[in-house]
Amino acid sequence: MLIKSDTKVQASADSSDLGADLARILLNKDRQPELARTEAWTKALLREPSFAQDESLGPEARFERTYRWLDIIRERINKELEIDADEIVRDPRRLVCVTGLLSILDGAAWAVANIHYLLALRTVLEAADRSPAVKAVADEMLKGRTVGCFVLGELSTGTNAIAIETEARYEPQTREFVLNTPTAGSLKWMPNSWFQRERKVAVLFARLVTKGEDEGVFPFLVPLDSPGVEARWIGVEPTVNLDNSCTWLRDVRIPKDYLLVDSEIELTDEGEFRCTEPSRRRRLLRSIDRLSFARLSGSLTCISATQAVVFLAVNSAREKRVFSPGSPGVSARDCSNFYLPLVDAVATMYALRLRYNSIVNGCSPEPSEEREQFMAREASILKAFVSLSTFEVIGICRQRTGSHGMFGANRILENLIGNHAIFTAEGESDVLLLKVGSDLVRGIDYKPPARARPGARSRLLSWLCRRELAVRRSLRIRMFLAQRRRPLAEVWKENTDELMRLGRIHAERLVAESLESVAREAQARDGEAGGILHLLSQIYTSGLVLRDGAWFGGRPWASRRVLRGLARARLASAQALAPRLDELVEAFEIDNAIMRAPIGESKPLSELSKLLDGGIPKGHSVMQSYHESRHWGMRRCPATETGSEAVPVTPEGD
Secondary structure, three states: OOOOOOOOOOOOOOHHHHHHHHHHHHOOOOOOHHHHHHHHHHHHHHOOHHHOOOOOOOHHHHHHHHHHHHHHHHHHHHHHHOOOHHHHHHOOHHHHHHHHHHHHOOHHHHHHHHHHHHHHHHHHHHHHOOOHHHHHHHHHHHHOOEEEEEEOOEOOOEOOHHHOOOEEEEEOOOOEEEEEOOOHHHOEEEOOOOOOOOEEEEEEEEEEEEOOEEEEEEEEEEEOOOOOEEEEEOOOEOOEOOOOEEEEEOOEEEEHHHEOOOOOEEEOOOOOEEEOOOOHHHHHHHHHHOOHHHHHHHHHHHHHHHHHHHHHHHHHOOOOEEEEOOEEEEEHHHOHHHHHHHHHHHHHHHHHHHHHHHHHHHOOOOOOHHHHHHHHHHHHHHHHHHHHHHHHHHHHHHHHOHHHHHOHHHOHHHHHHHHHHHHHOOOOHHHHHHHHHHHHHHOOOOOOOOOOOOOOOOHHHHHHHHHHHHHHHHHHHHHHHHOOOOOHHHHHHHOHHHHHHHHHHHHHHHHHHHHHHHHHHHHHHOHHHHHHHHHHHHHHHHHHHHHOHHHHOOEOOEOHHHHHHHHHHHHHHHHHHHHHHHHHHHOOOOOHHHHOOHHHOOOHHHHHHHHHOOOEEOOOOHHHHHHHHHOOOOOOOHHHHOOOOEEOOOOOOO
């Protein structure tokens, strides 16, 4: 049997015990207790009244709120977590926990915190020991007097950093760089650099030109209040309150020390450039690869925000009634068409989070070249795959919440837009998957799945391994034969789609392996939680197989009849887990004290219906009135402050 039909899941006498056991496994409390405590600390922080939402704020007021939240977070990080400069550079995993969970609160809050700490500040701190001027800026950023920005992408090239046109020309006589954006296409098109609540400084990427030679793209430290820097707000993204801007530079002068490079690169006062790496592309990749922890934070952001959406979707079904043939309507929890996709969504979220845990556990706390290579590879694969997978999960949950999922107060569309932002943040996920596929074909840092002893790997996971090896072998042979007759660049170009597919297949196998490995460990230690994880593993892995049924169905060991049986067994497993959805979601440790969404209440529809008893204040939506009735530290609406009468809900009312 591909999925064991004798696996039994019975209702626990104490559901909180099962939820706690699953949370202990899912949140890595045994392997990484310090990180688990940091995660719990962050969630407790987000429950405080200071982080209440207010739907009535305009754009600039929202920007002000986002940076006020950043001030609170920075102060608490300094005082309570005591994350200092050394830890930010050496082992920023606790910082990843804090920034990655902020998306549960607000997508803009995650963006500014992630940019400030893991993109800008960490880059500046790595160069601080070589320059007192850079160290002074780093101290200002640590104390909260300066906000860091990360200015990479350009209007015409996006995040294709190798094609950046912005130039930084070195002048030996003044020992300064002069930065310019020479064309309209080279305008910097990045968030977080317009709203000036505090002083801002950017880690800005530009081409280093000295003695007439282009030495490649490097990061520079550029105060955004320097003469010649101009930024223009380009409008808000739907539901994401971020000060996106277009920034350009006209003869901006910065000192020579503001070139942020490592000790292996040297630029003399006379303009002589020295570097042990001859390739300009590899010089850039060395700078970009050090941003791996920001990619790890982006992955945790997608996972945490999507877990919150799953929580809302499962919770909203408590009182929801849906169509059923021969009945005027049944509870959503009793309709398989409704709850089975939610079981799939939960299985996906467990798999992604456990893969994140495996990367965190495998990351050495001490800086080294091996750690940087490990993180550059694994964080890129994870970020690319997670952003794609969570997009699908959020779409499922949005459908299951119906029209309620369209309201901003319920936070689902906000997370959908945030997911899109992470998909393209500092490198599109498609490009990352293409790079992964290219490395697999060339055998760079690739360990093929080993032939395991019988019983060490499920049959379904063995199928995923065989698919990966077969697709890689076929692609290598095809490209090798083609490049004997045609230019290499042409061969790689025509195989782009297959390379991206190989990258995704590899990521799917890694994620499925992580879930199955943890399930096996849990089964050996804890019967009930282990049985739940085992079913989730089967549901997730069989879903990957059935999704690529066209490939598997052509194999002698996976006939159409076998796949049909697999689909039936998968359905039975999902039906067995459906009554346990609340307990499965409880393990996320996300509640409505964080989300503050109407459909996150214990009785969501009953809570909303109470608003209709006294009418809705004039000019207010039901969702906005709900927020004001709940208060949560928010300012009252003008209508209620002035004592305006409520408008009765009638066909003639406004």
